[in-house]
Amino acid sequence: MGVAILGAACTATATPTASPTSGGACTGSFDKPAEIRLGFQQVPNGDIIVKQSGWLEADLAGVKVTWLPFNSGGEVNQAITANGIDIGLAGSSPVSRGIANGIPYAVPWIFDVIGAAEALAVRKTANIKTPADLVGKKIGVPFVSTTHYSLLSYLTVSNVDRSKVELLNMSPPDAVAAWKTGQIDAAYIWEPALSELMNDGGEALVDSAKMAELGYPTFDFAVVRNDFAQKYPCVMNIWAAAQERAVQLYKSDPDKATGLVAKEFGIDGATAKRQMAGLVLLTASEQASTKWLGGDLLAAIKQTAQYLLDQKEIDKMPDDATLRAAVVKDYAAAAVK
Known part of the structure; x- marks a missing residue:
């Protein structure tokens, strides 16, 4: 099944016409890469559902979709810096560190709010x-x-x-x-x-x-290289729509969703369901709101960066303009059904 973007089809062709601004509707032909490299981690969230479902492979026909495993957000930061991946999963602490250290990436999606997981x-x-x-x-x-x-x-x-x-x-x-x-x-x-x-x-x-x-919230974020997002906004829309589809599947049919996670991890469905219960998955509508990517999340990232600075884990705080540029709500907004 294809993923709809704002009700408008994204038709992939070799020759691009006009691409939208980030979050805009994709109509007609659009630019796409030969390959999209996705860094994932063993975290029981929507990204694993997308991987197991093969939605991106179906919706990005002609694009090689490569999933690369990582063990931590620090590794993902290194891979982004080395141009080894295009999109990856990293926690809010390594992302705060990455923003402070000038890694050229942005947060287009919140994979989960971390709880007992x-x-x-x-x-x-x-x-x-x-x-x-x-x-x-x-x-x-x-x-x-x-x-x-x-x-x-x-x-x-x-x-x-x-x-x-x-x-x-x-x-x-x-x-x-x-x-x-x-x-x-x-x-x-x-x-x-x-x-x-x-x-x-x-x-x-x-x-x-x-x-x-106690005042120390943590998250699993998606991070995308700025140059990739700027060059392929329609691809980002399709990616975000697949992530939204995974969240909606988890909410509407948790047995099916956790079954996909169980398959990826080689565990039984009951264990996968319990593990996923330790995370909060947000819909695209929630993410695009002022509580999350649309505003208040900046304060949480800034708080984390300040703590890292106080602990001498980073050398300087990112300024407000840098923080604002590093959090993008447009792709989540585009994925709202």
């Missing part, structure tokens, strides 16, 4: 019951990630000196391996790796839903 899993036998019990412990966490930001924030609000906790830079798969061999006492990671720790003698000391309540 990210948590600090602690080994039950380590007797970690309070934040103070983390002193002297080894914690695995992907540096420059949302969980890294959440963990640092948790230590701060709990008045735990971070220098007295040993933080080890590990991707979720590496954290699982280190957990199984007893090399770490805890790990702040995301699903589906999180469930592996919880099912292997772990329990959650805190999760990202609680951290959001």
Whole structure:
């Protein structure tokens, strides 16, 4: 099934005519790349539904759609910088860092608002019951990630000196391996790796839903290279419409949606459903509103950047103009049915 863009068909031909401004309707022929390179992560959200459904492959006929796996937002930042991908998934902390460091990309979509799908899993036998019990412990966490930001924030609000906790830079798969061999006492990671720790003698000391309540919300963002979005606005519209289709499928037929995630991850449907319940998926209409891409999200990104600056994780704050340019609501608005 094709994806409609504002009720107007996007007809791909080799010779482009006029392309719309970002978010505009695509009519007639339009420019398209020979290949679109999509960086994805093992996160149970709409991007995985799009990947498993093959919608982009169908709706971008003649374009090679390449899905490339990454373990963290820091890796995605590096790939964008090296022109290795066109669109990728990265958490709000690495994106805030990327904007501050001048990576030429923008946020056209919010994959999810992170809740209990990210948590600090602690080994039950380590007797970690309070934040103070983390002193002297080894914690695995992907540096420059949302969980890294959440963990640092948790230590701060709990008045735990971070220098007295040993933080080890590990991707979720590496954290699982280190957990199984007893090399770490805890790990702040995301699903589906999180469930592996919880099912292997772990329990959650805190999760990202609680951290959001404490004033430290986190998100999984899409990021797109500025030059790609500027050159191929119709392709971006089609991509955003596919993401909206995934969100609507999850809301209207969660069994089918979580079944696609289960297939991607090699898990059963019930587990996929539980993992997805730890994330909030926003519709295109919600995303284009003033609460999210249309306005208030800027404050959350700015807050994250300020925290990173205070922790000496970045050298300078991005100015307001840079922040505004890095958040684009037009593609979400174009995907509203």
